[in-house]
Amino acid sequence: MIVDEIRDYVAGECKSGRNAFGPAFFDEHLSVVARYAVELGGTLGADLEIVELAAWMHDLSAVQDFAVLPKHAALSAEIARKMLQERGYPAERIERVAACIASHSTPIQIGSGLLEEVCVSNADAISQIVKPSYWHYYIFKVRGFGFTEGRDWLRQRVASHWVALIPEARSLIETQYAQVEVCLKL
Numbered sequence: 644m645i646v647d648e649i650r651d652y653v654a655g656e657c658k659s660g661r662n663a664f665g666p667a668f669f670d671e672h673l674s675v676v677a678r679y680a681v682e683l684g685g686t687l688g689a690d691l692e693i694v695e696l697a698a699w700m701h702d703l704s705a706v707q708d709f710a711v712l713p714k715h716a717a718l719s720a721e722i723a724r725k726m727l728q729e730r731g732y733p734a735e736r737i738e739r740v741a742a743c744i745a746s747h748s749t750p751i752q753i754g755s756g757l758l759e760e761v762c763v764s765n766a767d768a769i770s771q772i773v774k775p776s777y778w779h780y781y782i783f784k785v786r787g788f789g790f791t792e793g794r795d796w797l798r799q800r801v802a803s804h805w806v807a808l809i810p811e812a813r814s815l816i817e818t819q820y821a822q823v824e825v826c827l828k829l
């Protein structure tokens with residue numbers, strides 16, 4: 644099945660020494676995005692295969708080369724197009740996967756894009772709220788921020804993502820958000 648093949652490929656890329664996000668990125672970020680994107684997809688009636696393919700591949704360009712981080716959404720969409728074309732995936736579906744990847748960095752509201760884009764972009768934001776240990780690792784170890792700068796980056800990121808989530812996404816993580824919000828203020 645194509646989803647399994649893509650997930651396994653991405654898992655291998657995450658284990659590679661060139662993955663600057665660290666090997667935990669697969670379990671602590673990509674798997675979390677996939678899980679919440681599929682959960683939202685079930686609630687909203689999205690195409691779950693499109694959602695899951697996009698979730699596994701949405702950060703792939705930056706996993707392969709951290710230097711492209713500022714434009715990783717567009718580049719990951721390009722990589723996904725190529726990989727799915729090579730595997731004979733239908734062109735119309737490839738474009739939907741690519742759209743989800745290209746727009747994943749900010750939560751999309753219902754009616755402002757494909758339902759699948761809503762799911763992946765909201766799940767990406769959710770993952771940055773519910774996995775504070777990984778995101779501390781990311782900001783202090785991977786990005787090398789100083790204490791105040793990193794703390795404020797996390798506070799700002801969690802607060803802005805929470806506000807931007809669709810109500811269906813917010814209701815999935817209400818408890819975790821309340822706990823993380825308290826911890827980040829300490």
Ligand SMILES: [Fe+2]
Nearest residue numbers: 672701702767
């Ligand atoms: Fe992501």
